[in-house]
Amino acid sequence: MKTIGIIYNARIPEALDLSNAIANELSPQQSSWISPAEDLESLRQRAGETDLVITAGGDGTILRAVRVTAPWGIPILGINMGRLGFMTELQVHEALERLPQYLNGSCRVEEHNMVQAELVRSEARPEAGQAEGPFHALNDVVMARGSVSRVLTIRARIDGADLASLRADGMILSTATGSTGYSLAVGGPILDPLSQSLVLKPIAAHVGLSASLVLDPAAEVEFHLEGAQDAALSVDGFEDLPMKSGDWVKIKQSPLKAKFLRSMPHSHFYATLTRRLGFSVRGQ
Secondary structure: OOEEEEEEOOOOHHHHHHHHHHHHHOOOOOEEEEEEOOOHHHHHHHHOOOOEEEEEEOHHHHHHHHHHHHHHOOOEEEEEOOOOOOOOOEEHHHHHHHHHHHHOOOOEEEEEEEEEEEEEOOOOOOOOOOEEEEEEEOOEEEEEEOOOOOOEEEEEEEOOEEEEEEEEOEEEEEOOHHHHOHHHHOOOOOOOOOOOOEEEEEEOOOEOOOOOEEEOOOOOEEEEEEOOOOEEEEEOOOEEEEEOOOOEEEEEEEEEEEEEEEOOOOOHHHHOHHHHOOOOOOOO
């Protein structure tokens, strides 16, 4: 690994200090660059010649970094400076000591599925039929209430078949990685992060389907906005697009993969699950 990129969360004061410390630990044969996660344009310019990205922050920092690393197939090594850290590999106190084992090529690369979404405007609007996107998400695609706090009327379709028409605060289509995020917060299931399945979860359904559905990886899902209420489409919490009645979203597996550098066994996810969720295990 000749070029290492270090992306940090600028809202965490210690993150820049850790980033500089990591850069100082690299060998003379390795070059590095450091950038805040918010500077997306700068990150895109640097990504092409980067072999590994190290993130200093939390899962949100990784979600920002993936927007740059996934198109280039660059693996991420995450250092947790946030609260949950489901996608991170290292804790701050061990990062510098353990870093060399990740740089000497003895670790594995783990691939996580992503989804892509396209927004299609209503036939009644000038831009009708023109799909916006695709937008790629590691966690989830969410259609939810807009600026006015009113329930939405949403028609959900899977592989062209009508599934349900419901009144709800919104709909989530989540990846396995995203199943520990917003989907879990509204009662969705937790999937193994290496699963290719998708999770469809209504948000506070008032009428119609309220249960979660675990979908085949090849499923193509559509959210149609019906009724008079405006909505917003959110992709990993970064792309936020206004929607009006008649607009619809089509979502399917993305050709992109998020890659993570790992040395921990896969069982580490389960070993730390209850701790990350703030639960305790008897005897600990």
